[in-house]
Amino acid sequence: MASLSRALRVAVAHPRQSRTRSLGPCNLSSTAGPTAEKSVPYQRTLKEGQGTSAVARGPSRPLPSTANVVVIGGGSLGCQTLYHLAKLGVSGAVLLERERLTSGTTWHTAGLLWQLRPSDVEVELLAHTRRVVSQELEKETGLHTGWIQNGGLFIASNRQRLDEYKRLMSLGKAYGVESHVLSPAETKTLYPLMNVDDLYGTLYVPHDGTMDPAGTCTTLTRAAAARGAQVIENCPVTGIRVRTDDFGVRRVAGVETQHGSIQTPCVVNCAGVWASAVGRMAGVKVPLVAMHHAYVVTERIEGIQNMPNVRDHDASVYLRLQGDALSVGGYEANPIFWEESWHAVKSRTRAAGGLCLKTSTVKSCALWSDDLRRA
Template sequence: MTNVVLLERDRLTTGTTWHTAGLLWQLRPSDTELELLAHTRNVISSELEEETGLETGWIQNGGLFIASNKQRLDEYKRLMSLGKAYGIESYVLSPAETKDLYPLMNVKDLYGTLYVPKDGTMDPAGTCTTLSRAATARGATVIENCPVTGIQVKVDDLGVKRVKEVETAYGTIQTPCVVNCAGVWATKLGKMAGVNVPLITMHHAYIVTERIEGIQNMPNVRDHDASVYLRLQGDALSVGGYEHNPIFWDDPLMICPSWTA
């Protein structure tokens, strides 16, 4: 598609994008997700740079899922088998093999791990900038500092509500389709079109450690049972996850006044 317009209220990546983890784990229990992730990895790791001359900040340092119980390890064995069908290189490692790969890890309470050598991370801001450059070169239009003020809908001959146009402070854009990419602000944007988007904003924290000797080039780690990830960040770690007792944030605009449509 070449007649696409991206409207950004502020500047690209000034919302929550710039501090996202940028992790790419290739293995998922869904074959559809596997194909999407394989495509994403190809685009991020090579195709975008070849097309634009810009870097996405891709780092292929591998990914490691840790299993602290037998059930989780059995799940990882199934993921490995599914991955093989899609050509994704992966290995189920014993605690001793995991220790050889990641000497700093305490493996005494582990049943094993799932290691995917070609997992990695991308720089969120760099990836967004490169995607924007590639899309613009192919005919898309990116307009920054252009907040959406309204979305007009009409009822067609079949009684179905359809988008008619998008309103901004600088004029309107006639379009039959709106893609709501506003993240935590998607609910507010949806209301403009009379659509209920069932999202709610929550507080979220992540930690960046000081320098850790010997951590360089280690794979990123994910613990599904604890809902925690450890992302390599140079010679330090960025640690985050999903809070088990999240605190809701009533007004997402107080976090960062930016949305994208």
């Protein structure tokens, strides 16, 4: 939004490019100094993911010779699929993960859950997801998923957007989702760090929140295993066997891995950004394009604790609470495909600087993108 651009207070320094990409932190401010490792989320996880290959380690458990269903991919989609298959009573379900659970793009996703969407189907699905993550999984496993209910705040920078949010509030009432349309003054009271000078209002959903990707997937697979499902890590899939039946219909016959094969009549492709490659193993074209998404993680911001997550649809930016810091990300109108660049987030950090006064001067700890790399 134009007013956010005019309110730019963030000094973005484009890091010097080199042939060997460093894992050192990048800063939004040219005066920013080095950042301690403890301030950089996921750094330990990234280090643990490096080293010995999945082939050298071997599978986390022996492969069964047969399975009724094989789920390929141990990210959020795969773990959710395995859990719901097991809960529906499907026996003999097996999940294959090439490395470790969530080691693909899941472990560093934002994990934001906004309950209100324009589609009633989406609202119902999100309500179900929230119920599973915030209540049911902990009851089933005794494990906390990492769910944080800090609320969600949609920003309206024009009259049309505010009218849309009023319609969303009405839709939410029909499905039991509590929400409130707030004036700029009320928004300032709720979120003191917010710059409300150019806002028409906001939509506040107190029961929105944030999921921890790793914690959620751990509890999902634990609950699925309790119902007889199997999770096999360090087991890369190398091929899918397909046969043609007597009617000329091509059907799945089995899955090949680097550690053996499994006979199965059903495969669920949950490989995420690698879904197209998995589809080609069975001669299937998956209509999926992997687009670049990146976010920056700030240093500590005084007064940000317990603030709701923020979404500005016009600026295409979100602010996700991360302890006493923020993750700032967004989506490009002209997306970049798999190429890591500070240009991917520069416009979003500018918008965030106009939206939240504190992000205009705070330093960035790190830049994260969807291909597991940090600039």
